[in-house]
Amino acid sequence: MGEGFDTYMTLVKHSLIYFIARGLSGLINLCAIGVYTRLTSPEEFGKYVMVLAVVEFVNAVLFHWIRYGILRYSQRYTEDQRGIFLSTIATLFFIMFIFTLILSQLVLWVLIDLGKWGELWQIGLVLLWIMAWFDLNLELLRADLSPGTYGWMLLGKSVLTFICIIVMLNFDMGAKGFIIGMMTGMLFPLIFVMKRNWKGIRIPVIDPNICKQMITYGLPLTITFSMHFVMVSSDRLILGWIRGPDESGLYAVAYDLTQQTLLLVMTIINLSAFPLVVHALENGEIAETHKKLQQYTTALFFVSFPATAGFIVLAPGISRLFLGPDFLDVAFTIMPLIAFTAFLEGTKQYYLDLSFQLGQRTWFQIWPNIIAACANVGFNFLWIPKWGVLGAVYATIVANLMAIVMSWFIGRKIFPLPFPSKEILKIVLATLMMVFILKPLATYSGFLILFTQIVLGLFIYISVGYVLKIGGYHRYFKNILGRMTRKR
Structure with a gap:
């Protein structure tokens, strides 16, 4: 139990830091x-989310492939090769920086007359560069198994962004204030990690082999997650185009409140566990890789099932507490549906897609996402004119279901993932008991x-889970309590 317990405690330690x-x-x-x-008004918030949707999409298409390569290959390069690895990453980022600068000027000067949106899009370009560099630094910290620094950087961004946007909104800067606030919130944390992350780099220096690995691994994932952003963002843009920025703002607020809450818990498990799985796989420890995947899958659904069910049940109270009065009517209608959508999205992204990533066959991951994204756009154009925000939600649900079915069918032939059906059944039973009490x-x-509702739900779920011995976690709880007792 010693080695297994140490592995588990490493996962718990990292999960706890990422969770905090x-x-x-x-x-x-x-x-x-x-x-x-x-x-702010729904219209100004809608303008902001439309610009942000485009910025995040361009970031996903042109910069995320570098992020994925960092996470996958960082541990492969030793101290002797670290300098050339980091120099290659920095040079690739600089190349994409120049490319986006040229592309943006072509769009602004030649192709499109943006009118009153022109200033917002130019500020959005600066936001793109800052966001992409911030994401690269976060991914480097994650790949280096530095959850503490990662956490401080993320918290610093959230606090500073919050403060800066409030100041901007109090000066009636509207959508522009949101964008400037986001940029400021990311810039200051970057100052404190630049020396740590990029010491000794040389630009322009590119290692052809590293570059090839980054492109081969990262490009398919970029296409995949670009399609994911199409699914997440196209509804906002189409809503804004067909129904106006105000309806896009109403939809985005309800969607972000729900999705950020539910994907948060799944992201934490992935952040802490995936680097450990990759480390075992890189060292050729097949049995250990399978064991860690089993632990990962159980932990993922252990938190996501009750979180989704609890959010669906408590959605009215959550929306009344967090949202302004102008946004409530739409939120009451769509938040339970969005909670289900977020669960589907997280299941695909943090479970099914691991088959392609661990099997290094990420090109096959593209097709489910392309088909689902195209279907989502088509359904949006078909259903938004008829049902408005509900049409956007329906389109996203159907598209995510399509992506899940296709990813499972293809992925199981590339890198079969463990599915602890017995543990999942226990999780479902504990979740149903929690819902029965909370409803x-x-x-x-x-x-x-x-x-009180959240604490009660957690108590019921954990108590039932302890009795059912979900994932064998009860043994670790007893072991920890035993150690604490012996120390006393």
């Missing part, structure tokens, strides 16, 4: 949504009431 960092950051972002919706209490709202 991501949890506090997510809590700040959730509170921020509540404040923003009371300081009669869902009509009440307020901060203390919501806090």
Whole structure:
């Protein structure tokens, strides 16, 4: 049990740090949504989310492939090769920086007359560069198994962004204030990690072999996650185009509040566990890789099932607490559906897609995402004119279901993933018990009431899970308690 326990405790330690960092950051972002919706109109928020959707899409297409290569290959290069590895990454980023600068000027000067949107898009270009560099630095910290620095950087960004946007909104800067606030919030944390992350780099220096690895591994993932951004962002853009920025803003607030909350818990497990899985696989430890994947899968669904069910049940109280009055009517209607959508999205992204990434056959990951993204865009154009925001939600649900089915069918032939069906059944039973208790209490709202509901739900779920011995976690709890008792 010694080695297995050490592996588990490493996972727990990293998960705890990521949970604190991501949890506090997510809590700040959730509170921020509540404040923003009371300081701005749906129209101004809609303009901001439309610009942000384009920025995130371009970031995914042109910069994310470098991020994926960092996570996959960082541990392959020793101290002797570290300098050339980092220099290659920095040079590749600089090349994409120049490319986006030229491309943006062509768009602004030749192809499109943006009119009143022109200033927003130019500021959005600067946001793109800062966001891409910030993401690269975060990924480097994650790949180097430095969750502490990662956490401080993420928290710093959230706090500073929150403060800066509030200041901007109080000066009536509207959508422009959101963008400037985001840029400021990312710039200051970057100052403190630049020397640590990029010491000794040389630009322009590129190792052809490293560059080839980065492109071969990262490009398919870039196409894949670009299609993911199409699924997430196309509804906002199409809503804004067909129904106006105000409806896009109403939809985006409800969507972000729900998705950020639920994907947060799944992201934490992935952040802490995936580098450990890759490390075992790189060392040729097949049995250990399978064992860690088993632990990872159980942990992923152990947190995502009850989180999704709890959010669906408590959605009315959550929306009343966090959102301004102008945003409530739409939120009541779509938040339970978006919670289900977020679960589907997280299951594909953090479970099924591992088959392609661990099997290094990421090109095959492209097709489910391309087909689902195209279907999502088509359904949006078909259903948004008819049902508005509900049409956008329906389109996303159907597209995610299509992506899940295709990813499972293709991925199982590349790198079969463990599916602990017995543990999943226990998780479902514990979740149903939690929902049964919480459902009669869902009509009440307020901060203390919501806090009590969450604590009660957690207590019921964990208690039932302990009795059912989900994932064997009860043994580790007993072991930890035993160690604490012996120390006393």
